[in-house]
Amino acid sequence: MHGTKRKQWSKEALNRKRLNDVKKIKDYRKLVDKVLTLKESQVYDLKSLKSTTELLEINPEFNTAWNFRRDIIDNIRNELDSEFWDNELKFTMKTLKRFPKVYWIWNHRVWVLSHHVDSSIKIWQKELFIVNQMLELDSRNYHGWHYRRIVIQNMERLGNKSLNHQEFQYTTEKINQNISNFSAWHQRVQLISMMFDHDEIANKLDLLKDELDYITNAMFTGADDQAVWDYICWFIEYDNVFKTLELKEYTKMLNDLQTNIVMINDDDKDFSGKENPWCLKVLILIENLQCKRGIKKSDDVLKSKEWLAKLIEVDPLRANRYRYLLDSQYHE
Amino acid sequence: MLSPERRPSMAERRPSFFNSTGPNANPLIVPHLAGIEDPLPETTPEKVDVLIVGSGMVESVLAAALSWQGSTVLHIDKNDYYGDTSATLTVDQIKRWVDQINNGSIPFYENAKLYVSTLIGSGKYASKDFGIDLSPKILFTKSDLLSILVKSRVHQYLEFQSLSNFHTYENDSFEKLTNTKQEIFADQKLPLMTKRNLMKFIKFVLNWDKEPEIWKPYANRSMAEFLVEKFRLEKPQVFELLFSIGLCYNIDTKVPEALQRIRRYLSSFDVYGPFPVLYSKYGGAGELSQGFCRSAAVGGATYKLNEKLVSYNPTTNVALFSDGSKVNVVEKVIMSPTQISEDSKNVPKQPYQIHRLTCIVEKDCSTWFSEGESAAIVVFPPGSLKSGNKQVVQAFILGSGSECCPSGTCIWYLSTTEQGVRAELDLDAALEAMELSIIRETSTDIGDDEDIVQFGSNGQTLINSVKLGKSFKEYVPREKLQFLFKLYYTQRTSTPPFEVVDPTLFNVNKDTEKFDPEASDNGVLYTSMPSAEISYDEVVTAAKVLYEKIVGSDDDFFDIDFEDEDDLPGSSQDYENAIEDDDEDMGIDKSESAEFVGEMEI
Numbered sequence: 013m014h015g016t017k018r019k020q021w022s023k024e025a026l027n028r029k030r031l032n033d034v035k036k037i038k039d040y041r042k043l044v045d046k047v048l049t050l051k052e053s054q055v056y057d058l059k060s061l062k063s064t065t066e067l068l069e070i071n072p073e074f075n076t077a078w079n080f081r082r083d084i085i086d087n088i089r090n091e092l093d094s095e096f097w098d099n100e101l102k103f104t105m106k107t108l109k110r111f112p113k114v115y116w117i118w119n120h121r122v123w124v125l126s127h128h129v130d131s132s133i134k135i136w137q138k139e140l141f142i143v144n145q146m147l148e149l150d151s152r153n154y155h156g157w158h159y160r161r162i163v164i165q166n167m168e169r170l171g172n173k174s175l176n177h178q179e180f181q182y183t184t185e186k187i188n189q190n191i192s193n194f195s196a197w198h199q200r201v202q203l204i205s206m207m208f209d210h211d212e213i214a215n216k217l218d219l220l221k222d223e224l225d226y227i228t229n230a231m232f233t234g235a236d237d238q239a240v241w242d243y244i245c246w247f248i249e250y251d252n253v254f255k256t257l258e259l260k261e262y263t264k265m266l267n268d269l270q271t272n273i274v275m276i277n278d279d280d281k282d283f284s285g286k287e288n289p290w291c292l293k294v295l296i297l298i299e300n301l302q303c304k305r306g307i308k309k310s311d312d313v314l315k316s317k318e319w320l321a322k323l324i325e326v327d328p329l330r331a332n333r334y335r336y337l338l339d340s341q342y343h344e
Numbered sequence: 345m346l347s348p349e350r351r352p353s354m355a356e357r358r359p360s361f362f363n364s365t366g367p368n369a370n371p372l373i374v375p376h377l378a379g380i381e382d383p384l385p386e387t388t389p390e391k392v393d394v395l396i397v398g399s400g401m402v403e404s405v406l407a408a409a410l411s412w413q414g415s416t417v418l419h420i421d422k423n424d425y426y427g428d429t430s431a432t433l434t435v436d437q438i439k440r441w442v443d444q445i446n447n448g449s450i451p452f453y454e455n456a457k458l459y460v461s462t463l464i465g466s467g468k469y470a471s472k473d474f475g476i477d478l479s480p481k482i483l484f485t486k487s488d489l490l491s492i493l494v495k496s497r498v499h500q501y502l503e504f505q506s507l508s509n510f511h512t513y514e515n516d517s518f519e520k521l522t523n524t525k526q527e528i529f530a531d532q533k534l535p536l537m538t539k540r541n542l543m544k545f546i547k548f549v550l551n552w553d554k555e556p557e558i559w560k561p562y563a564n565r566s567m568a569e570f571l572v573e574k575f576r577l578e579k580p581q582v583f584e585l586l587f588s589i590g591l592c593y594n595i596d597t598k599v600p601e602a603l604q605r606i607r608r609y610l611s612s613f614d615v616y617g618p619f620p621v622l623y624s625k626y627g628g629a630g631e632l633s634q635g636f637c638r639s640a641a642v643g644g645a646t647y648k649l650n651e652k653l654v655s656y657n658p659t660t661n662v663a664l665f666s667d668g669s670k671v672n673v674v675e676k677v678i679m680s681p682t683q684i685s686e687d688s689k690n691v692p693k694q695p696y697q698i699h700r701l702t703c704i705v706e707k708d709c710s711t712w713f714s715e716g717e718s719a720a721i722v723v724f725p726p727g728s729l730k731s732g733n734k735q736v737v738q739a740f741i742l743g744s745g746s747e748c749c750p751s752g753t754c755i756w757y758l759s760t761t762e763q764g765v766r767a768e769l770d771l772d773a774a775l776e777a778m779e780l781s782i783i784r785e786t787s788t789d790i791g792d793d794e795d796i797v798q799f800g801s802n803g804q805t806l807i808n809s810v811k812l813g814k815s816f817k818e819y820v821p822r823e824k825l826q827f828l829f830k831l832y833y834t835q836r837t838s839t840p841p842f843e844v845v846d847p848t849l850f851n852v853n854k855d856t857e858k859f860d861p862e863a864s865d866n867g868v869l870y871t872s873m874p875s876a877e878i879s880y881d882e883v884v885t886a887a888k889v890l891y892e893k894i895v896g897s898d899d900d901f902f903d904i905d906f907e908d909e910d911d912l913p914g915s916s917q918d919y920e921n922a923i924e925d926d927d928e929d930m931g932i933d934k935s936e937s938a939e940f941v942g943e944m945e946i
Binding site for chain 1: 525529530544
């Protein structure tokens with residue numbers, strides 16, 4: 013576990029611990045047997061529910077126990093009131109706090125929310141609030157982000173409206189807090205695509221122009237950050253960007269980016285003597301796009317050869333890939 | 345005997361938290377200290393390993409280190425309060441202290457001038473409502489003193505609060521620092537290339553000692569030149585980095601020192617939260633030094649106040665006190681220069697001056713503090729004041745939430761390393777600037793100007809600082825700031841501004857032939873007077889140097905292992921985690937139980 017000092021135990025302390033553990037292991041085995049027997053005999057009542065609770069508190073990764081628990085709940089559904097469901101939510105929350113990365117707990121929580129007697133948009137809104145808090149604690153926990161998408165989907169279904177713009181704002185917030193947040197950038201890609209597909213953007217040109225400013229800012233502030241460059245690569249290749257901007261604006265965008273990236277790369281070379289591999293890669297991509305869209309002709313002077321040669325120097329781990337590209341695309 | 349007018353001690357205040365959680369929780373007991381909760385001893389031991397005279401920061405840390413190492417320690421102070429040069433005093437105690445300076449009984453302090461409003465004492469406020477530090481200090485979260493506070497558990501006797509707000513005074517206004525990646529990214533006013541340059545510098549400075557190729561060529565030049573030439577930064581960023589983040593004193597600061605200081609700030613940021621510095625409530629260095637004394641007492645040291653060392657004879661090893669009693673000192677006598685008696689001839693020269701101005705104002709000042717906090721730092725870079733200051737003026741502001749002053753008041757600690765007459769001019773100019781600022785910032789006269797506050801496209805509020813500056817310039821203050829207390833004094837020190845204590849300072853003259861027969865302090869090892877440094881940085885280094893001179897090596901300095909009865913699986917010893925860990929997931933993992941690794945059985 014991160015951040016805890018390891019303790020060296022003396023022989024007696026170790027023996028004492030072993031004795032304690034022997035009893036614990038015995039008790040645990042007894043509990044497992046009890047639960048499995050109940051499951052086999054299909055005993056669906058509150059008592060067996062209690063046994064699964066005991067077991068899951070010790071070992072929440074025992075998926076069979078979760079399945080049995082759901083079977084029990086299904087079978088005694090009619091006896092259960094909304095208080096039971098609330099308690100079930102509390103139980104998952106308690107175990108999540110102790111084990112925030114166990115898939116089965118997240119699954120169970122989603123199941124409870126979907127089957128809750130009072131399943132309405134309110135529960136999901138509360139859920140969103142909880143996810144926000146978890147993402148405050150650890151904004152790069154992909155369980156959190158995946159769960160967030162499920163929550164949002166349910167809210168959209170029940171509320172009958174799209175939450176894409178609000179979610180887009182949220183990713184901006186998260187990236188502002190930490191430029192390296194891959195999950196947030198990834199979410200941004202998903203959201204922009206969805207917004208275009210469902211025609212949810214009032215002024216497409218403005219959105220894209222703002223986005224261009226945003227990524228330029230990110231490029232200068234975090235020139236070594238893979239998350240930023242990956243996003244830029246997606247953005248300039250995204251077909252809706254080309255369609256909206258149209259050739260003239262698109263050409264200008266690529267030119268501006270090229271100028272800025274060259275500036276950053278030259279600055280890196282000046283400062284540390286080495287060029288920036290990300291800059292070089294994106295410059296090559298830009299030139300490819302310029303050729304693809306007819307901005308550059310095939311007999312124009314292409315600098316990609318030069319950039320690939322530099323990449324071989326600066327990024328020797330991938331030298332063979334660059335050589336392959338050089339040979340296959342830029343042979344004389 | 346003891347001043348009846350002292351403030352409640354750390355043992356007498358109800359602890360506002362209990363120690364740890366879980367079944368083994370017990371209320372924290374702060375050990376008693378002679379002269380505070382316990383009476384002073386009537387007699388002192390006949391023989392000790394070490395005699396320490398003066399209970400300032402360095403001496404108290406040393407006392408604790410030696411006691412826990414096993415040496416017998418007698419720790420005395422001629423005053424009727426603990427803390428010496430680091431003490432935290434009430435208004436009445438300051439009055440007496442000022443008198444003592446002016447009649448010569450406190451060496452190396454001079455030019456003390458004091459004004460106290462009649463509102464304190466007979467009117468609204470009592471003298472002991474205030475706890476005034478003679479040597480105000482802030483604690484960086486990544487520092488050797490903090491590690492020792494945790495190791496020795498003295499931190500349990502103290503309460504700390506965070507300090508996030510560092511302001512730089514520029515063009516008549518107080519700008520707050522932007523130094524984190526998030527703030528740089530979000531800053532609408534910074535040009536893109538500047539953002540890049542700042543990020544490059546921050547990345548470099550965190551590991552600067554591993555990249556000599558970048559800074560070594562500038563090793564003997566000033567940091568300002570390095571920042572401008574190598575990183576292409578401009579004056580506003582250079583000044584912020586040097587003076588507000590690095591807390592340097594002037595523009596000529598050399599590269600290695602500045603890099604060390606800037607890194608100290610940046611690496612302290614995010615250790616416990618989004619702030620680099622802590623301050624202690626109820627008093628700064630005064631509380632900390634007292635805490636170490638208590639720890640030393642638990643470790644076996646004997647404490648006595650009102651005890652003055654008259655002379656020490658290095659041949660017979662006998663130390664003689666003013667009340668006629670004696671003690672045989674086996675190893676060493678350590679003394680603070682402020683505790684010397686007549687005939688002390690071996691005190692090191694203290695050629696440098698630190699000028700301080702401490703004020704108490706009847707104003708809340710919370711506009712300067714971050715939410716939930718009660719302190720801030722303001723830095724006046726060279727040339728920013730009306731007096732044309734060549735050296736920085738540093739101000740440390742404490743509000744009532746620090747429990748050092750009552751609600752509605754605030755303590756302002758100003759200091760400068762400027763020498764001579766100019767110093768007071770600079771301090772006065774800084775004071776005036778602060779006065780003007782706090783009056784207009786808390787005034788309701790500015791009114792609603794819609795152009796001043798704007799909203800950005802993503803909902804952020806932006807302040808139009810140009811417009812704001814304009815309305816300030818046209819502003820004429822209607823009220824005057826009420827001062828409750830104003831204290832000027834000059835303290836002398838042997839440490840030049842900007843350096844660490846020189847170890848040769850401690851070369852005790854052992855050659856008996858060179859002993860001056862008239863001197864009362866032959867063979868005494870003198871500690872260093874506090875320097876102008878606002879952090880506690882020099883303290884542990886100085887204590888360690890002395891420790892090594894006494895014990896032989898500093899390997900076991902505070903190498904304490906407190907054996908707890910509840911050292912069993914299940915008990916959580918979170919204290920050790922705080923320093924080691926810089927994992928992002930700390931917030932979540934903290935609730936899990938600790939992992940234990942046993943010894944391998946063969």
